[in-house]
Amino acid sequence: MKPAQFDYADPRSVEDAVALLQQHGAxxxxxxxxxxxxxxxxxxxxxxxxxxDVGKLRDLDYxxxxxxxxxxxxxxxxxxxxxxxxxxxxxxxxxATTRYxxxxxxxxxxxxxxxxxxADPAAExxxxxxxxxxxxxxxxxxxxxxxxxxxxxxxxxxxSLEQDEILTDVRVPKLTPGTGWSIQEVARRHxxxxxxxxxxxxxxxxxxxxxxxxxxxxxxxxxxxxxxxxQTIIGQEPNAAxxxxxxxxxxxxxxxxxxxIHGSSEFRxxxxxxxxxxxxxxxxxxxxxx
Amino acid sequence: xxxxxxVSLTVNGVAYSASVEPRMTLVDLLRGELGLTGTHxxxxxxxxxxxxxxxxxxxxxxxxxxxxxxxxAELMTVxxxxxxxxxxxxxxxxxxxxxxxxGFCTPGFLxxxxxLLQHNPAPGDDxxxxxxxGELCRCTGYQSIxxxxxxxxxxxxxxxxxxxxxxxx
Ligand SMILES: Cc1cc2nc3c(=O)[nH]c(=O)nc-3n(C[C@H](O)[C@H](O)[C@H](O)COP(=O)(O)OP(=O)(O)OC[C@H]3O[C@@H](n4cnc5c(N)ncnc54)[C@H](O)[C@@H]3O)c2cc1C
Ligand code: FES
Ligand code: FES
Numbered sequence: 001m002k003p004a005q006f007d008y009a010d011p012r013s014v015e016d017a018v019a020l021l022q023q024h025g026a027x028x029x030x031x032x033x034x035x036x037x038x039x040x041x042x043x044x045x046x047x048x049x050x051x052x053d054v055g056k057l058r059d060l061d062y063x064x065x066x067x068x069x070x071x072x073x074x075x076x077x078x079x080x081x082x083x084x085x086x087x088x089x090x091x092x093x094x095x096a097t098t099r100y101x102x103x104x105x106x107x108x109x110x111x112x113x114x115x116x117x118x119a120d121p122a123a124e125x126x127x128x129x130x131x132x133x134x135x136x137x138x139x140x141x142x143x144x145x146x147x148x149x150x151x152x153x154x155x156x157x158x159x160s161l162e163q164d165e166i167l168t169d170v171r172v173p174k175l176t177p178g179t180g181w182s183i184q185e186v187a188r189r190h191x192x193x194x195x196x197x198x199x200x201x202x203x204x205x206x207x208x209x210x211x212x213x214x215x216x217x218x219x220x221x222x223x224x225x226x227x228x229x230x231q232t233i234i235g236q237e238p239n240a241a242x243x244x245x246x247x248x249x250x251x252x253x254x255x256x257x258x259x260x261i262h263g264s265s266e267f268r269x270x271x272x273x274x275x276x277x278x279x280x281x282x283x284x285x286x287x288x289x290x
Numbered sequence: 291x292x293x294x295x296x297v298s299l300t301v302n303g304v305a306y307s308a309s310v311e312p313r314m315t316l317v318d319l320l321r322g323e324l325g326l327t328g329t330h331x332x333x334x335x336x337x338x339x340x341x342x343x344x345x346x347x348x349x350x351x352x353x354x355x356x357x358x359x360x361x362x363a364e365l366m367t368v369x370x371x372x373x374x375x376x377x378x379x380x381x382x383x384x385x386x387x388x389x390x391x392x393g394f395c396t397p398g399f400l401x402x403x404x405x406l407l408q409h410n411p412a413p414g415d416d417x418x419x420x421x422x423x424g425e426l427c428r429c430t431g432y433q434s435i436x437x438x439x440x441x442x443x444x445x446x447x448x449x450x451x452x453x454x455x456x457x458x459x
Contacts, residue, residue: 001334001335003313004313005292005311005313006292006312006313007292007293008295008356008358031356034359035336035351038315038353038354038355038356039334039335039336039354041313042315042334042335042353042354043335051356053358055359079348102424103339103424104402104405104424105339105349105350105351106351106424108348108349109345109350109355189423190420191424
């Protein structure tokens with residue numbers, strides 16, 4: 001349970017970090033909060049030759065209000081997002097989602113960008129990214145490019161980041177007026193990764209559901225939207241039976257969920273439906289209250 | 291051999307510097323190099339909470355942080371709680387309310403409670419559970435820990451400590 005040897009660099013600018021990534025290629029690994037990477041190093045599941053510690057890039061630690069979105073620097077800790085007054089006021093769904101990540105002791109170190117870049121399919125922030133169509137900015141040797149969340153998550157722990165790119169910020173669209181939200185998950189113990197979870201938003205216009213988004217996590221190799229379930233409720237007058245039907249649709253439309261010691265594939269499929277139903281119910285009541 | 295790095299940090303108000311391999315975890319620096327063995331190490335992957343310390347005032351896991359990442363930081367460990375041989379009120383509460391049995395988990399609990407009570411002098415039970423959900427204890431069943439935290443909060447608010455619990459597991 002001790003890391004294998006590695007060389008260590010602590011660049012002071014994004015450009016230096018990118019240059020180091022270019023120099024070392026597949027031998028290098030970025031270290032941000034370390035809350036996923038250091039356990040992997042300790043267990044020697046990861047054995048990079050070079051660790052590039054981006055923890056000193058303090059100018060990537062910010063939360064900015066950009067009108068219809070919040071922009072969050074990659075090195076902002078999950079705890080800062082959770083505790084930010086700006087986030088509490090402008091994006092309660094983001095604040096609520098962050099509180100589901102692990103425990104305060106982990107969130108004090110873990111970064112928002114790291115959670116997205118790590119791309120654990122059971123993690124909450126990647127699912128929120130998919131639910132809200134977040135825009136992810138990455139910087140490489142050729143400069144910056146923006147990747148839509150839908151194109152970012154490729155498979156289990158794999159993203160469309162190139163080897164020589166670093167994630168620098170994430171643009172989190174705000175919810176439009178009249179939109180309610182909910183995040184629901186089932187985990188063995190509070191703070192564990194979800195066995196299955198759902199994030200939903202629901203927009204009401206004159207008593208009908210004008211828009212709905214459903215993102216599921218813990219049920220496949222990447223977080224996914226549930227478009228058929230969304231279509232079930234869009235244009236309808238929301239009610240309990242409709243939410244139950246949407247849950248059943250969501251459960252049916254996902255591809256084979258991962259099975260592991262925490263839950264079988266069938267069980268996760270079942271949970272995905274129940275979480276969807278509960279999240280829609282809560283999102284609807286929040287939308288009505290707005 | 292990878293190059294060693296110099297690390298300077300303050301632990302419980304005392305300045306230390308050491309030359310470490312980059313792969314050394316912070317808990318191994320504290321225990322193995324600085325001789326501060328009050329911080330315990332259990333799972334070494336962030337799950338059990340035994341190694342929790344304060345880093346610039348925030349409770350963090352010292353097993354999943356590299357020593358080099360703590361360069362320039364101010365740390366507080368369980369050794370920093372007592373003053374002039376007097377146990378800290380949080381420690382007194384844990385003693386009084388039987389908040390420990392074997393004591394393996396206790397350093398981590400104490401540091402997490404310390405952070406909680408700095409921000410929130412009168413936490414409700416739900417807030418205590420949220421703050422301590424990442425600290426595992428195999429002995430107590432947690433009820434006496436909850437009582438200890440309520441009592442610690444009362445002591446720090448200057449209220450009379452609750453009577454010690456007698457004969458309870
Ligand atoms: C006990 C425990 C429980 C946990 N429970 C949960 C949970 O319930 N939900 C959850 O979502 N997470 C959970 N986590 C993981 C935690 O949220 C991590 O903080 C997060 O997954 C990674 O963020 P980090 O900053 O710690 O990244 P690191 O561990 O430093 O890095 C993780 C990966 O992302 C890459 N990376 C990081 N930042 C960048 C960047 N800016 N650009 C490019 N690549 C980058 C690294 O190279 C590495 O491959 C848990 C962790 C622990 C130890
Ligand atoms: S030893 Fe650090 S969390 Fe278990
Ligand atoms: S007192 Fe023994 S593990 Fe908590």
